[in-house]
Amino acid sequence: MSQWEKNLAELGLTLPPVVVPLAAYVPAVRTGSLVYTSGQLPFVEGRLTSVGKVGAEVSSEEAAQAARLCALNALAAVHDLVGLDAVVRIVKVVGFVASAPGFNEQPVVINGASEFLGQVFGDAGKHARSAVGVAELPRNTPVEVELIVEVR
Incomplete structure (x- = not known):
């Protein structure tokens, strides 16, 4: 069992199946030593x-848990394409937060994804990041996360 698998198991998690794309795109693409994931939503067994x-219907804490699920789904897309054993490091996380007027804790929400990636990959999970507030996201989801990952 690899270290990332042990770390996921300690968190009580396994990689889910790759979420089927909702439109005309693929879950992840490799170019050279980088894998870019499409934006991932907090789906569990096909449901948001x-x-x-x-900041309105969804609390910051609930949204941070959703961001964690988005990151887990992004890892599933990377694993399906190249296998997580090939991961050298997480390079960048981009997180989008559907924000109510006046809500400005986007970094706290996306910490759900960032902290999770650190738990799974240790120092290789440390990354650059953007946390962006937006008016709307697909399917009225509160959070969307995409990754850039360096691989062997």
């Missing part, structure tokens, strides 16, 4: 775990 705007 929460919907609505953060």
Whole structure:
């Protein structure tokens, strides 16, 4: 068992199946030593775990858990393409937060994804990041996360 698998197991998690794309795109693409994932939503078994705007219908804590699920789904896309054993490091996380007017804790929400990646990959999970507030996201999801990953 690899270290990332042990770390996921300690968190009580396994990689889910790759989420089927909702439109005309693929879940992940490799170019050279980088894998770019498409934006991932917090799906569990085909259903969104929460919907609505953060700071209104969705709390920051609930949104951070959704961001964690987005990151898990992004890892599933990377694993399906190249295998997580090929991961050298997480290079960048881009997180989008559907924000109610006046909500400005986007970094706290995307910490859900960032901290999770650190738990899975240790120092190789440390990354650059953007946390962006937006008016709307697909399917009224509160959070969307994409990754750039360096691989062997």
